[in-house]
Amino acid sequence: xxxxxxxxxxxxxxxxxxxxxxxxxxxxxxxxxxxxxxxxxxxxxxxxxxxxxxxxxxxxxxxxxxxxxxxxxxxxxxxxxxxxxxxxxxxxxxxxxxxxxxxxxxxxxxxxxxxxxxxxxxxxxxxxxxxxxxxxxxxxxxxxxxxxx
Numbered sequence: 001x002x003x004x005x006x007x008x009x010x011x012x013x014x015x016x017x018x019x020x021x022x023x024x025x026x027x028x029x030x031x032x033x034x035x036x037x038x039x040x041x042x043x044x045x046x047x048x049x050x051x052x053x054x055x056x057x058x059x060x061x062x063x064x065x066x067x068x069x070x071x072x073x074x075x076x077x078x079x080x081x082x083x084x085x086x087x088x089x090x091x092x093x094x095x096x097x098x099x100x101x102x103x104x105x106x107x108x109x110x111x112x113x114x115x116x117x118x119x120x121x122x123x124x125x126x127x128x129x130x131x132x133x134x135x136x137x138x139x140x141x142x143x144x145x146x147x148x149x
Contacts (some may be wrong), residue, residue, distance in 0.1 A: 003061055006097040009054055010079060012071040015063040025053035027062045027078070029070040036106045043074065043114040050078035072100050073107035077115055087112050105141050 003011040003018050020026055027050045032038045046062075053060040062078065064070040072094050080090035091108060095101060129146055133139045 004067065004098040004100070006075055006079060006094050009058075010050075010060050010062075010075060010082075012062050012067050012075050012094075012098060012100075014067040015065060017067075018061065018063075020061075021059070023059055025050075025056075025058040025060050027053070027060060027074065029062060029064045029074050032064070032070045032074075032107065034069045034104050034107060036110075038107065038110045040110060040114045043077070043110050046074050047077040047081055047111070047114055050074070051081045054078065054082045068100055068102060069104040069107045072098060072103045073111045076108070077111040080115055087115055087117050105138070105145075 003013040005011040015028060015030055027046055029046055032043065032046075050060050050062060060078065062071040062075040073091075076087065076091040076094045079085060079093060080087045083090070085093075091103075095103070131139055131143055131146070134143050
């Protein structure tokens, strides 16, 4: 797998499967985990480094072991911050550009918190949500969170 470009300047890739060029900045997120337990400050620092790299005109590659969850979640955070987008829109753009649909919820959630977004924003008391596919892997993780929040 090579670099999957989200924008002409921002991409994701597995860490060991691409060559780093002189005009590239690599944001290595292999120290994060694909489950709960990532520190918001650590994720915030990676988003800031990626955003600064883009501001300086460098092609920025976010990499993890396989280029799936951690790299795409952090890339969505970088895109949201750099392009002043809501996180949900940035995440949609990452999925559309990379074709990666198996990003785990935990890395996405910590990136959302690192950006300072309230995951319950827009939901009013008593709102009802219909979840299709609740028996699938995402649904099984999502439904308890919706019930709790």
